[in-house]
Amino acid sequence: MVMGMNRIFIPLIVFSFMACKPKKPTPIITAGQADFSTYISVGDGHMAGYMDDGLSLDGQTNSLGALLQQQLMMVGAPPIEMPWMADQNIGLNLSGLSRLILGYKTDCQGITSLSPVRFSLQGETTSLSTSAYNPSKKFTNFGVPGARMIDLVSTSFGNPNLPQHNPFFARMSMDQFNLPGSGNFSSLQENAFNGGYPTFCSLYLGIEDVLPYAKSGATTNPMSPIAGFPGVGFEESLGQWCEQLFAQNVKAVIATIPNVSLWPFFNTIPYNGLTLDAEKAASLNQIYNPIGISFVVGANPFIVADPNAGMFGVRPAVSGEKILLSVPLDSVKCHQMGSVFPFRNEFVLTLEELSEIQNRIDAFNNIIRQKAATYGFAVVETNTFYQKLSSGFAFNGVALSSKFVSGGAFSLDGIHLNPRGNAMLANEFIMAINKKFSAKIPLINALAYNAILFP
Amino acid sequence: MPINVKYLLLLFLSWISPVYVFCQGFQVNFQGQKQQGMGCSGSALVQDASVLFYNPGGACFASKRELNVASTPIFANVMYVDSSTQQVFRTENPVGTPFSCYALMKSKKFHRLAYGLSLTTPFGSTVQYEEDWIGRFALTRLAMKVFHLQPTMSFKITDNLGLGAGLVWSSGAVSLQKDLPVQFDDGTFGAAEISGKASGFGYNLGIFYNPGGVLTAGLSYRSGINMAISSGQVEFNVPEALEPNFPNGALASSLPLPSVTTLGITLRPKNNWNVVLDVNWVGWKTYDTLAFDYENNTPSLLDTKSARNYKNIIAFRTGIQYAVQRNNEDPKVWFRLGGGFGFSPVKAGYLTPETPDANRWYGTAGFSYAFSPHFSMDASVYLTRIQRGDTNLETGLSGTFTTIALAPGIGLNYKW
Numbered sequence: 001m002v003m004g005m006n007r008i009f010i011p012l013i014v015f016s017f018m019a020c021k022p023k024k025p026t027p028i029i030t031a032g033q034a035d036f037s038t039y040i041s042v043g044d045g046h047m048a049g050y051m052d053d054g055l056s057l058d059g060q061t062n063s064l065g066a067l068l069q070q071q072l073m074m075v076g077a078p079p080i081e082m083p084w085m086a087d088q089n090i091g092l093n094l095s096g097l098s099r100l101i102l103g104y105k106t107d108c109q110g111i112t113s114l115s116p117v118r119f120s121l122q123g124e125t126t127s128l129s130t131s132a133y134n135p136s137k138k139f140t141n142f143g144v145p146g147a148r149m150i151d152l153v154s155t156s157f158g159n160p161n162l163p164q165h166n167p168f169f170a171r172m173s174m175d176q177f178n179l180p181g182s183g184n185f186s187s188l189q190e191n192a193f194n195g196g197y198p199t200f201c202s203l204y205l206g207i208e209d210v211l212p213y214a215k216s217g218a219t220t221n222p223m224s225p226i227a228g229f230p231g232v233g234f235e236e237s238l239g240q241w242c243e244q245l246f247a248q249n250v251k252a253v254i255a256t257i258p259n260v261s262l263w264p265f266f267n268t269i270p271y272n273g274l275t276l277d278a279e280k281a282a283s284l285n286q287i288y289n290p291i292g293i294s295f296v297v298g299a300n301p302f303i304v305a306d307p308n309a310g311m312f313g314v315r316p317a318v319s320g321e322k323i324l325l326s327v328p329l330d331s332v333k334c335h336q337m338g339s340v341f342p343f344r345n346e347f348v349l350t351l352e353e354l355s356e357i358q359n360r361i362d363a364f365n366n367i368i369r370q371k372a373a374t375y376g377f378a379v380v381e382t383n384t385f386y387q388k389l390s391s392g393f394a395f396n397g398v399a400l401s402s403k404f405v406s407g408g409a410f411s412l413d414g415i416h417l418n419p420r421g422n423a424m425l426a427n428e429f430i431m432a433i434n435k436k437f438s439a440k441i442p443l444i445n446a447l448a449y450n451a452i453l454f455p
Numbered sequence: 456m457p458i459n460v461k462y463l464l465l466l467f468l469s470w471i472s473p474v475y476v477f478c479q480g481f482q483v484n485f486q487g488q489k490q491q492g493m494g495c496s497g498s499a500l501v502q503d504a505s506v507l508f509y510n511p512g513g514a515c516f517a518s519k520r521e522l523n524v525a526s527t528p529i530f531a532n533v534m535y536v537d538s539s540t541q542q543v544f545r546t547e548n549p550v551g552t553p554f555s556c557y558a559l560m561k562s563k564k565f566h567r568l569a570y571g572l573s574l575t576t577p578f579g580s581t582v583q584y585e586e587d588w589i590g591r592f593a594l595t596r597l598a599m600k601v602f603h604l605q606p607t608m609s610f611k612i613t614d615n616l617g618l619g620a621g622l623v624w625s626s627g628a629v630s631l632q633k634d635l636p637v638q639f640d641d642g643t644f645g646a647a648e649i650s651g652k653a654s655g656f657g658y659n660l661g662i663f664y665n666p667g668g669v670l671t672a673g674l675s676y677r678s679g680i681n682m683a684i685s686s687g688q689v690e691f692n693v694p695e696a697l698e699p700n701f702p703n704g705a706l707a708s709s710l711p712l713p714s715v716t717t718l719g720i721t722l723r724p725k726n727n728w729n730v731v732l733d734v735n736w737v738g739w740k741t742y743d744t745l746a747f748d749y750e751n752n753t754p755s756l757l758d759t760k761s762a763r764n765y766k767n768i769i770a771f772r773t774g775i776q777y778a779v780q781r782n783n784e785d786p787k788v789w790f791r792l793g794g795g796f797g798f799s800p801v802k803a804g805y806l807t808p809e810t811p812d813a814n815r816w817y818g819t820a821g822f823s824y825a826f827s828p829h830f831s832m833d834a835s836v837y838l839t840r841i842q843r844g845d846t847n848l849e850t851g852l853s854g855t856f857t858t859i860a861l862a863p864g865i866g867l868n869y870k871w
Contacts, residue, residue: 022534022857397592397850454694
């Protein structure tokens with residue numbers, strides 16, 4: 001009997017000791033002066049979830065727009081509605097290719113190594129001919145890969161007959177690919193405001209007003225003009241949008257444009273990445289010594305084409321110049337590109353070009369800040385975040401940086417963030433909202449989101 | 456009653472799995488049930504064989520030979536509230552089981568001499584965090600166990616003054632696990648485990664002064680021990696493509712255990728009352744760096760040196776004991792109450808999930824019951840709640856740790 005009592009009694013004591021746990025605090029979560037009951041976000045590929053050089057369902061689920069809204073749902077934001085891609089997750093870019101994954105690739109020298117490779121032979125191109133618009137489910141995320149600030153108010157954006165046309169927008173537009181010949185096309189802005197103005201709006205545009213130019217090595221895709229009519233000039237396009245928000249009492253958070261040249265696409269190949277042994281250095285010296293360029297064993301600057309560089313139009317790259325990730329690496333390794341054959345202009349951003357781009361970004365950012373101040377919107381200084389990544393920092397025990405693949409924040413295209421990076425950038429938005437509108441919205445546990453998956 | 460004792464013994468044995476939870480730093484101050492009842496103090500009060508640990512100088516004042524065993528299961532629960540996400544994470548610590556075993560002998564030939572042997576667990580910790588917790592890349596599990604085996608001699612120089620010295624052989628094992636921020640293609644994270652055995656030598660000295668009045672005093676010193684980790688191993692679980700970057704292999708490291716200097720006094724204001732006070736100085740400054748030297752280095756696996764920068768600390772411990780005495784017989788029941796305050800050796804910016812330490816107040820209570828002049832039992836209970844917020848300089852982990860630790864202990868004594 002006594003034995004039996006002890007059998008019950010002792011485990012009971014043990015159990016009660018185990019239960020002696022610190023009490024969970026009640027979190028204080030409020031929207032402050034902001035109202036998220038009808039919420040939309042507008043932006044480019046970052047907002048849309050474009051990553052690994054493609055738009056896929058996984059990317060959309062982990063987009064800046066979705067992650068941010070998911071957190072705002074704690075303070076009353078509606079569920080996320082996006083023009084979802086197919087659930088096979090193949091992904092699609094505008095060249096019809098699938099998204100990138102990390103895989104093995106054998107280069108021209110027969111060396112197999114880890115490299116970004118396409119997930120599939122072909123992208124999910126059918127997505128571009130199928131309308132994702134549903135009149136009964138208004139989108140909350142109007143992120144469109146490739147959208148520029150000047151596209152925001154432009155009706156040309158969804159018009160397949162015009163060069164400004166964006167297929168990613170066309171598939172989500174209420175035009176539903178329109179009747180042939182009807183000629184009526186609605187702008188991104190009209191889509192976003194269709195069915196009533198939101199109570200709160202997140203806007204992150206402007207990168208695509210400079211990035212295509214930078215990605216082309218400052219050869220094609222000119223940057224958006226600062227001034228001009230809405231749909232042409234940056235300032236007036238943003239101005240028109242802001243005035244409407246203000247007139248309708250919509251609160252907003254607006255992000256500035258980061259310095260895109262900090263991204264891995266522009267920093268993975270060092271300007272002096274031409275590594276030579278004695279034999280190769282000697283043979284290059286034979287070619288180049290006559291025009292005053294010499295090579296040493298070890299690291300050398302790549303040779304770039306520059307029409308202003310003497311009568312031969314070639315010179316060694318200088319420190320600070322960017323060799324783009326778009327260079328064909330096999331040509332570099334096996335066909336002497338960057339040495340015997342100089343890198344063409346489209347693969348290089350010179351110091352001059354870099355400062356031209358930076359000046360334009362600075363001008364755009366001044367406009368963004370000025371509009372935000374005028375209309376009382378919160379501002380996210382995204383460059384602070386990218387600058388921090390660029391120098392590297394420890395986050396909950398993880399070293400993050402803007403290094404390609406190993407940095408843990410960028411996706412495999414070297415331009416867009418991966419899910420973890422998006423979560424961290426979304427946190428910057430939340431902090432800006434909290435500060436401006438005296439809200440208390442918790443940040444996202446960014447390390448719960450995927451970075452780069454390894455085979 | 457015999458059934459009870461048997462049952463408790465069974466319980467005791469089943470709990471000698473060598474896992475314990477941190478106390479101040481990773482020091483565990485549970486080496487004697489009577490001291491534990493009085494705020495973990497009593498280095499100037501000789502009541503049982505645990506004096507071998509608390510003050511070797513007092514051992515020669517023990518009146519009888521004695522065997523003493525005790526264990527104090529620790530139920531510790533840590534809660535971590537992340538400051539930016541407000542998410543709450545907890546530990547799933549196994550029950551810690553510090554124990555102590557003492558044998559105290561008196562020389563028949565030289566009545567001034569006593570000698571003894573003790574096996575104690577003065578350092579150790581098992582902290583296991585819940586799956587997927589936010590600090591998983593800093594730590595998922597730390598298990599550390601340190602045993603001290605201490606042969607001791609104690610000699611009464613005069614009728615009032617005793618000196619004692621013990622040699623400490625320390626042996627332990629440590630295992631540290633964390634997740635790595637590299638992901639398999641299904642999204643699961645890689646992991647690393649570092650494990651090794653460690654050992655070292657130290658000593659324990661004590662002076663005990665009993666002038667025979669209302670006051671006794673003691674001074675003891677336990678030396679620091681540098682535990683060199685031998686046969687250390689690191690094992691990685693990473694995606695195949697990264698295996699060359701993270702080679703399994705040997706590693707070298709060491710773990711310093713701090714010195715503890717204790718000044719204690721005991722007052723006996725009335726015959727059946729004792730008031731004890733101990734002041735500890737703990738030389739935690741020795742825990743300066745946690746370094747791992749990997750045998751196979753790669754660009755992804757460099758030797759690490761993590762600053763710990765512990766500081767020396769002081770702790771105050773006090774308690775009272777009341778012996779229930781009837782008709783001038785020897786007392787059969789004792790009651791104890793105590794408490795203390797200890798500073799944390801962990802400086803701001805250095806709080807880690809492995810030792811979520813803070814300045815702490817704690818309270819204790821205890822009692823003893825003598826079944827016969829030979830055989831008695833002790834029981835004690837220790838309770839503390841500590842809380843501390845910090846942003847770790849190395850990992851960036853920023854949040855508040857709250858810990859509740861409850862430690863009920865039981866011990867048995869046999870004197871002859």
